[in-house]
Amino acid sequence: MNLFDYLRPASVSDAIAAWQPGAAYLGGGTNLVDLMKTGALQPGKVIDIARLPGLDRIESLPDGGTRIGALVKNSVLAGDPDFAAAFPMIAEALASGASGQLRNAATLGGNLMQRTRCVYFQDPHSACNRRESGNGCGALGGDTQNHAVLGWNDACIATNPSDLCVPLAALDAVVETQGPNGRRDIAFADFHRLPGDTPERETALEPGELILAVRLSSNAAASYQNSRYLKLRERTSFAFALVSAAAALQLKDGRITEARLAIGGVAAKPWRVPAAEALMLGQPPDTDLFRRAAAVALEDATPSGNNGYKIDLARRIAARSLALAAAGTPTRMPALPASVFGESAHV
Amino acid sequence: MSYTISLTVNGDRRDVTFEDARVTLLDLLRERLALPGTKKGCDRGQCGACTVLVDGRRINSCLTLAVTLDGADVTTIEGLARGDVLHPVQASFVEHDGFQCGYCTPGQIMSAVGLIAEGDVGTDPERIREGMSGNLCRCAAYHGITEAVLDAARRMTDDKTRKSA
Numbered sequence: 001m002n003l004f005d006y007l008r009p010a011s012v013s014d015a016i017a018a019w020q021p022g023a024a025y026l027g028g029g030t031n032l033v034d035l036m037k038t039g040a041l042q043p044g045k046v047i048d049i050a051r052l053p054g055l056d057r058i059e060s061l062p063d064g065g066t067r068i069g070a071l072v073k074n075s076v077l078a079g080d081p082d083f084a085a086a087f088p089m090i091a092e093a094l095a096s097g098a099s100g101q102l103r104n105a106a107t108l109g110g111n112l113m114q115r116t117r118c119v120y121f122q123d124p125h126s127a128c129n130r131r132e133s134g135n136g137c138g139a140l141g142g143d144t145q146n147h148a149v150l151g152w153n154d155a156c157i158a159t160n161p162s163d164l165c166v167p168l169a170a171l172d173a174v175v176e177t178q179g180p181n182g183r184r185d186i187a188f189a190d191f192h193r194l195p196g197d198t199p200e201r202e203t204a205l206e207p208g209e210l211i212l213a214v215r216l217s218s219n220a221a222a223s224y225q226n227s228r229y230l231k232l233r234e235r236t237s238f239a240f241a242l243v244s245a246a247a248a249l250q251l252k253d254g255r256i257t258e259a260r261l262a263i264g265g266v267a268a269k270p271w272r273v274p275a276a277e278a279l280m281l282g283q284p285p286d287t288d289l290f291r292r293a294a295a296v297a298l299e300d301a302t303p304s305g306n307n308g309y310k311i312d313l314a315r316r317i318a319a320r321s322l323a324l325a326a327a328g329t330p331t332r333m334p335a336l337p338a339s340v341f342g343e344s345a346h347v
Numbered sequence: 348m349s350y351t352i353s354l355t356v357n358g359d360r361r362d363v364t365f366e367d368a369r370v371t372l373l374d375l376l377r378e379r380l381a382l383p384g385t386k387k388g389c390d391r392g393q394c395g396a397c398t399v400l401v402d403g404r405r406i407n408s409c410l411t412l413a414v415t416l417d418g419a420d421v422t423t424i425e426g427l428a429r430g431d432v433l434h435p436v437q438a439s440f441v442e443h444d445g446f447q448c449g450y451c452t453p454g455q456i457m458s459a460v461g462l463i464a465e466g467d468v469g470t471d472p473e474r475i476r477e478g479m480s481g482n483l484c485r486c487a488a489y490h491g492i493t494e495a496v497l498d499a500a501r502r503m504t505d506d507k508t509r510k511s512a
């Protein structure tokens with residue numbers, strides 16, 4: 001680990017004022033400290049935001065929405081009974097991520113900002129355009145089995161590893177931030193970026209900008225009875241997603257009146273395809289319909305290496321999550337969250 | 348720059364000064380506070396050997412910078428027993444053969460104490476296995492570990508019901 005200055009400012013404005021190029025905000029540290037150990041990140045200044053006041057609350061808003069402070073721990077959010085009742089697939093995604101220990105430390109803001117699990121990114125001796133633009137991509141032609149099949153280019157083929165971000169994308173969350181230029185709202189669809197010409201910029205945040213909270217609208221909670229997050233991984237627990245899907249439906253008189261589908265593990269951001277959602281509207285829920293929607297969602301997929309298997313897997317997990325959403329949200333968190341094994345895994 | 352913090356470890360107040368901020372809680376415990384019961388496996392959050400309780404909640408001490416813990420209350424494996432009387436989770440691990448070489452055991456036990464306190468798993472073996480998945484065991488003593496946690500969870504719930512009755 002490199003040497004760094006550590007400071008713990010007392011307020012959000014002090015934290016932002018303390019930021020300078022090369023500084024890093026510290027939440028739970030489960031990603032930042034890990035990457036400082038490998039040497040992939042070498043901040044000269046670590047600004048501890050974990051105790052900033054007022055950012056650890058889950059609030060109901062006057063307009064029926066919900067606001068989650070950036071410092072709410074992943075385990076606290078997943079375990080909040082009112083939150084889990086309103087947004088069961090977010091709770092399930094959180095509960096399926098990392099381990100009990102890590103979820104107790106990890107914050108909402110840190111989860112949104114966690115870096116890719118691309119091993120070439122984590123290894124400071126490999127070339128990586130995300131660590132340093134123009135450096136080249138060590139993953140291309142290398143070990144690519146967990147890399148992207150959508151939205152990638154030769155500059156970067158990494159995926160976003162977060163489970164939480166998949167349902168947040170499906171539910172059109174809004175990210176509230178404050179930075180040197182004041183406060184703003186960022187639509188979730190614009191939060192994570194595809195590599196394009198600037199692979200080193202993973203999110204829409206400007207330098208020094210801090211996440212304050214994530215907001216969900218009352219409409220996002222309207223699908224609470226028919227929503228599911230499913231995740232395929234190399235072992236049933238304590239593993240990142242190979243592919244995952246968040247599906248939420250609103251049904252009226254046996255027909256779909258709203259459909260939301262986001263796919264994880266396939267791109268640098270959770271993948272949503274409006275045409276795939278639109279084709280389900282007005283239709284009765286049906287396995288064949290869900291298969292067609294999943295096929296449209298993956299239409300543009302191409303392997304970036306040794307990862308063609310993901311395309312079929314993603315189609316299947318998307319169709320399955322839609323079918324399980326249509327069958328109804330489980331009344332209790334499944335014993336194996338987001339798993340395709342055990343109870344609550346079959347239609 | 349040097350940093351001074353004050354924290355409670357197993358009930359004792361400790362004042363610590365660091366020359367630089369790079370020390371993890373795991374290294375602080377093992378190398379400066381003479382508490383080597385907490386183990387280092389991966390040092391990257393992937394194995395759970397370093398699990399301790401901070402303010403009553405289980406975390407990985409290898410990914411926690413010690414300097415962030417001013418005012419915190421830390422419990423390690425050394426702080427569980429009352430004199431010669433083992434904590435119910437410790438006793439249960441002994442009874443059910445919840446280990447082989449023992450290297451992962453302090454982390455397993457601290458994780459189980461945290462898990463039972465979280466109160467979500469009850470006495471469902473599937474939920475216990477899932478809740479303990481952050482603790483790997485190279486000897487694969489998983490069967491005994493699950494039995495131990497299950498039994499300890501049962502005993503601790505019974506005790507609570509008896510006390511409140």
Ligand SMILES: Cc1cc2nc3c(=O)[nH]c(=O)nc-3n(C[C@H](O)[C@H](O)[C@H](O)COP(=O)(O)OP(=O)(O)OC[C@H]3O[C@@H](n4cnc5c(N)ncnc54)[C@H](O)[C@@H]3O)c2cc1C
Nearest residue numbers: 027028029030031032097098107109110111113163211392
């Ligand atoms: C072994 C292991 C397994 C894991 N498995 C999973 C998994 O299965 N699924 C999953 O989704 N995740 C998984 N994770 C990742 C974990 O979810 C993240 O490490 C965690 O959510 C990060 O949160 P944190 O508060 O610890 O962030 P930190 O490590 O403190 O910060 C991460 C990044 O976010 C920035 N940051 C933090 N807070 C803010 C803020 N408010 N505003 C702006 N920037 C901020 C930091 O500067 C840093 O760059 C795993 C991690 C480990 C170590």
Ligand code: SF4
Nearest residue numbers: 118120128137156157
């Ligand atoms: S895939 Fe992206 S993150 Fe991985 S080495 Fe290439 S540029 Fe870096």
Ligand code: FES
Nearest residue numbers: 388389390395409
């Ligand atoms: S040593 Fe901390 S999790 Fe492995």
Ligand code: FES
Nearest residue numbers: 447449484485486
């Ligand atoms: S008992 Fe040997 S590693 Fe678990």
